[in-house]
Amino acid sequence: xxxxxxxxxxxxxxxxxxxxxxxxxxxxxxxxxxxxxxxxxxxxxxxxxxxxxxxxxxxxxxxxxxxxxxxxxxxxxxxxxxxxxxxxxxxxxxxxxxxxxxxxxxxxxxxxxxxxxxxxxxxxxxxxxxxxxxxxxxxxxxxxxxxxxxxxxxxxxxxxxxxxxxxxxxxxxxxxxxxxxxxxxxxxxxxxxxxxxxxxxxxxxxxxxxxxxxxxxxxxxxxxxxxxxxxxxxxxxxxxxxxxxxxxxxxxxxxxxxxxxxxxxxxxxxxxxxxxxxxxxxxxxxxxxxxxxxxxxxxxxxxxxxxxxxxxxxxxxxxxxxxxxxxxxxxxxxxxxxxxxxxxxxxxxxxxxxxxxxxxxxxxxxxxxxxxxxxxxxxxxxxxxxxxxxxxxxxxxxxxxxxxxxxxxxxxxxxxxxxxxxxxxxxxxxxxxxxxxxx
Ligand code: SAH
Ligand code: SF4
Numbered sequence: 296x297x298x299x300x301x302x303x304x305x306x307x308x309x310x311x312x313x314x315x316x317x318x319x320x321x322x323x324x325x326x327x328x329x330x331x332x333x334x335x336x337x338x339x340x341x342x343x344x345x346x347x348x349x350x351x352x353x354x355x356x357x358x359x360x361x362x363x364x365x366x367x368x369x370x371x372x373x374x375x376x377x378x379x380x381x382x383x384x385x386x387x388x389x390x391x392x393x394x395x396x397x398x399x400x401x402x403x404x405x406x407x408x409x410x411x412x413x414x415x416x417x418x419x420x421x422x423x424x425x426x427x428x429x430x431x432x433x434x435x436x437x438x439x440x441x442x443x444x445x446x447x448x449x450x451x452x453x454x455x456x457x458x459x460x461x462x463x464x465x466x467x468x469x470x471x472x473x474x475x476x477x478x479x480x481x482x483x484x485x486x487x488x489x490x491x492x493x494x495x496x497x498x499x500x501x502x503x504x505x506x507x508x509x510x511x512x513x514x515x516x517x518x519x520x521x522x523x524x525x526x527x528x529x530x531x532x533x534x535x536x537x538x539x540x541x542x543x544x545x546x547x548x549x550x551x552x553x554x555x556x557x558x559x560x561x562x563x564x565x566x567x568x569x570x571x572x573x574x575x576x577x578x579x580x581x582x583x584x585x586x587x588x589x590x591x592x593x594x595x596x597x598x599x600x601x602x603x604x605x606x607x608x609x610x611x612x613x614x615x616x617x618x619x620x621x622x623x624x625x626x627x628x629x630x631x632x633x634x635x636x637x638x639x640x641x642x643x644x645x646x647x648x649x650x651x652x653x654x655x656x657x658x659x660x661x662x663x664x665x666x667x668x669x670x671x672x673x674x675x676x677x678x679x680x681x682x683x684x685x686x687x688x689x690x691x692x693x694x695x696x697x698x699x700x701x702x703x704x705x706x707x708x709x710x711x712x713x714x715x716x717x718x719x720x721x722x723x724x725x726x727x728x729x730x731x732x733x734x
Contacts, residue, residue, distance in 0.1 A: 296430075296432065296479055296481075297328050297329075297330055297363060298430065299421065299430040299431070299432045299479055300328060300362075300363065300386060300389070300432070301328050302421035302422055302423055302430075303389060303416050303419055303421045303432070304326070304328070304362065304389050304392060305421070305422035306419050306420050306421045306422040307389055307390060307392055307393065307419060308392065308393065309422050311393045313393075319347070319350055320350060320353075320354075322357065323356070323357065323358065324357070324358040324360065324396055325347055325350070325357065325358070325359050325360070326360045326361075326362050326382075327340055327343055327344070327347075327360070327361050327362065328362045328363045329361055329362065329363040329364055329365035329366065330363060330364055330365070331363075331364035331365050331367075331368050331445050331449050331620065332364070332444075332445060332446070332618075332620075333615060333618035333620075334618045334619075334620075335618070337365055337369070340361070340365055344359070344361070344373075344379050344380060347359055348379070356400075358381045358382060358396055358399040358400060358405075359379075359380045359381055359382070360380055360381060360382030360383065360384065360395075360396070360399065360405070361373055361380050361382065361383045361384075362383075362384050362385075362386075362389070362392075363385070363386055363449075364385075364386065364445070364446075364449035364450060365449075366383040366384055366385045366386075366408055367385040367386070367408050367410070367448075367449045368445070368448075368449055368621070368622075369383075370383045370406060370408050374404050374406060381399040381404060381405065382395055382396065382398075382399045382404070382405040382406075383404075383405075383406055383407075383408060384405065384406075384407045384408070385407065385408040385409070385410065385449075386410075386435070386449070386450050386451075387409065387410050387411040387414045387435075387450075387451060388407035388408065388409060388411075389416070390414070390416070390419075391407055392407075395407050410436075410450070410451035410452075411451065412451070412452050412454060413454060414435070414454070415432075415434070415435055415454055415455065415456040416432070416456075417456045417457055417460045418460065420464075420467075423468075425471060425472070426473065427472070427473060427474045427475055427667065427669055427699070427700055428473065428474075428475040428476070428477070428669075429468050429473045429475075429476050429477075430476070430477050430478075430479050431461060431464055431465065431468075431476060431477070431478055431479065432456070432479045432480065433455065433456055433461055433478045433479060433480050433483060433486055433500065434453060434454060434455040434456065434480035434481070434482075434483065434485070434486050435450060435451070435453070435454055435480070435481075436450045436451040436452045436453045436454055436481065437450065437453055437481040437482055438452060438453040438482075438485070439481075439482060439519060439557075439559075440557060440624070441546075441556050441557050441558055442555065442556050442557045442623060442624035442625040442628075443556055443586060443589060443617065443620065443623060443625045444620070444623060445620040445621075445622065445623055446481055448622050448623070450481070453481075453482070453485055455480075455485075455486045455487050455488055455489070456488075457488055457490055457491070458488040458491060458495045458499065458500050458503060459488075459491075461478070461500065461504070462503055462504065462507060465504055465507045465508070465511070466507055466508075468511070469507055469508035469511055472700065473511065474510065474511050474512060474667055474700055475511070475512045475514070475667055475682070476504075476511060476512070476513055476514070477513075477514040477515060477516060478500070478501075478504065478513065478514070478515040478516075479515075479516060480516075480517070481517060482517065482518070482519040482522065483497050483515050483516070483517065483518060484497050484518050484519055484522035484523055484524070484527065485497075485519070485522055486500055488500070496524075496526070497515075497527060498524060498526040498527040498529075498530040501513065501515065501527070501530050501531070501534070501537055502530050502533075502534065504537075505530075505534035505536050505537050506534075508536075509535075509536055509725060509726035510536070510702070510724065510725045510726050511536060512536050512538055512667065512684070512725070513534075513536060513537050513538065514538045514540065514686070516542045517542050517544060518541055518542060518543050519544075520543055520544075520545065520558075520560045520564070520565050520568055521558075521559045521560045521564075523541075523543075523568055523572075525571075528571060528572050528575045528576060529575060531572075531576050531579075532575050532576045532577075535725065535726075536725055536726070538684045538685070538686070539576050539577075539578050539579045539580065539684055539685060540579070540580050540581075540582070540610075540684065540685045540686050541572060541579060541580075541581050541582075542581075542582045542583070542584075543565075543568075543569070543581055543582075543583055544583050544584035544585075544613075545562075545565055545583045545584070545585065545603060545607075546558055546584060546585060546586050546589075547585070547586065547589065547592075547596065547599070547600050548562055548596075548599035548600035548601070548602050548603030548604070549562075549592070549595070549596035549599040549600065550562055551591075551596065552589050552591075552592055552596050555589065555590070555591065555625075555628075556586075556589060556625075557624070562599070562603060565603075566603075566606065566607070569581065569607055578684075578685075580609075580610040580685040580686075581607060581609050581610060582609050582610055582611040582612060582613075582686075583607070583609050583612045583613075584612065584613045584614075584615070585600060585604075585612055585613070585614045585615070585644055586615050586616075586617050587600070587614065587615070587616055587617065587637055587640045587641040587644055588616055588617040588632035588636065588637030588640060588641070589617045589625070589632070590617070590625060590628040590629055590630055590631055590632070591628070591631060591632075592617075592632050592640075597640045597643075600644065601643065601644065601647055604644065604647050604648055604651065605647065605651070608651050608654075608655060609648065609651065609652075610652065610655055610685060610686075610687070611648070611652055611686075612644075612648045614641060614644050614645055614648065615641075616637045616638065616641050617630070617632070617637065649712050650712075652712040652713070653710070653711065653712035656687070656710035656711065656712060656714075656715055657710045659687075659707045659710060659715060660707050660708060660709065660710055661706070661707065661708075662706070662707055663704055663705070663706055663707075663720065664683045664684075664687075664689060664704070664705055664707060664715070664717065665683065665684065665702055665703070665704055665705075665723060665725070666681030666682060666683055666689045666691070666702070666703060666705055666717075667681050667682055667700070667701075667702055668680075668681040668697055668698065668699050668700060668701045668702075668703060669681055669682065669699065670699050671693075672690045676693070677692065677693055678690050678691060678692055678693060679691050679693050679697055679699075681703070681705075683715075687714075687715055688713070688714050688715065689705055689707065689714075689715040689716065689717050690714060690715070690716050690717070691703075691705050691716070691717050691718065691719055692718070692719070694719055696719070696722065697719060701722055702722070702723050702724070702725050703719055703720070703721065703722055703723065704720040704721045704722075704723050705717035705718060705719055705720055706718050706720055
């Protein structure tokens with residue numbers, strides 16, 4: 296999401312005549328786009344600001360700025376107390392960034408940290424380098440108020456872009472040859488184009504997106520388990536180019552903890568949803584997010600989390616230690632799971648998930664998969680790397696028929712927990728494969 300926001304910022308600045316340099320010492324303005332989701336993300340930014348101070352010492356007119364969620368939260372600390380930066384601009388004020396830079400260039404502090412109920416940057420064209428994969432933010436903010444989460448405070452209320460503008464952006468990406476686009480939002484299932492008289496929802500958006508270019512894969516993230524509708528599940532099943540991959544964060548396997556987290560679903564509801572999706576979308580795969588060591592989490596709660604991992608058998612998971620965030624409801628609860636216990640539990644979660652990912656990948660040996668060729672593999676120019684519909688990387692020996700951006704059918708012959716290996720079988724046209732992709 297931050298990378299997508301950075302592209303919006305670049306779009307705004309490029310229009311004003313700014314250009315990007317990859318040499319920090321050449322820059323007149325250095326902007327750090329920041330995240331507040333966990334404490335270590337914030338600590339890293341303090342480290343980066345420290346490093347950039349040397350740059351500023353050599354070039355005092357350099358404008359050093361902080362964008363994003365930390366700007367919102369740490370404005371006082373960064374600008375007034377530590378005087379570490381010249382500029383702080385939060386996620387809803389990027390439109391005015393050129394003004395704030397001018398203020399900073401004139402020697403004052405540029406500060407814009409107001410949140411908006413309406414800003415979606417609907418009309419801003421993000422600056423994207425040519426390539427195959429792109430993100431499109433379809434909504435901003437979040438109204439869920441999970442008790443551990445700082446997002447509703449740093450990114451404000453939920454609001455959606457118009458369906459029309461998203462489809463236009465997709466059409467432009469298709470013309471430029473992009474083949475894999477991810478629609479982004481904190482809770483995409485709450486997407487609603489209220490300005491349209493038909494009140495179009497996320498399933499309508501996905502359906503329209505799938506039709507733009509049948510050779511373009513569409514992904515989306517993140518879905519909240521409370522809001523996935525049957526209509527959405529049927530829509531994913533209906534369109535071959537809507538990827539059969541759902542990122543569905545569960546956070547914990549214990550109903551008591553889920554309630555304390557204000558996640559508004561139970562384990563039973565979650566598992567029913569998974570079962571339903573598996574029936575309606577053949578071959579669907581899931582990934583998840585897990586938080587370990589939320590306040591009051593007992594050994595039994597932890598075992599329940601291990602249990603849900605084993606039951607669902609996710610393809611992958613993002614796993615975190617609970618990190619108290621100021622301003623959230625959970626911040627007022629005692630952070631009573633000791634650090635060593637959090638670490639131990641997290642390691643158990645990681646080990647189990649690692650084993651499941653390995654087994655699931657090994658189950659694919661001997662099967663055919665369709666991959667989008669993304670380029671050479673990281674390790675060798677004798678191999679190409681591509682991704683499956685379910686977001687797994689496959690490495691294939693190169694031959695003179697295979698080009699970047701081709702869709703090819705491969706046979707999987709080897710698997711680790713993170714990567715599949717395969718052999719080339721044939722080229723395919725995604726739009727002609729139709730239902731075969733989901734079979
Ligand atoms: N909107 C998405 C999540 C966005 S944040 C959703 O609701 O699923 C991405 C992930 O960061 C969350 O799913 C959660 O697992 C993790 N996270 C958020 N706040 C956290 C905190 N205070 N401590 C640890 N992990 C956290
Ligand atoms: Fe945070 Fe919950 Fe919103 Fe996700 S749904 S962004 S975890 S408040």
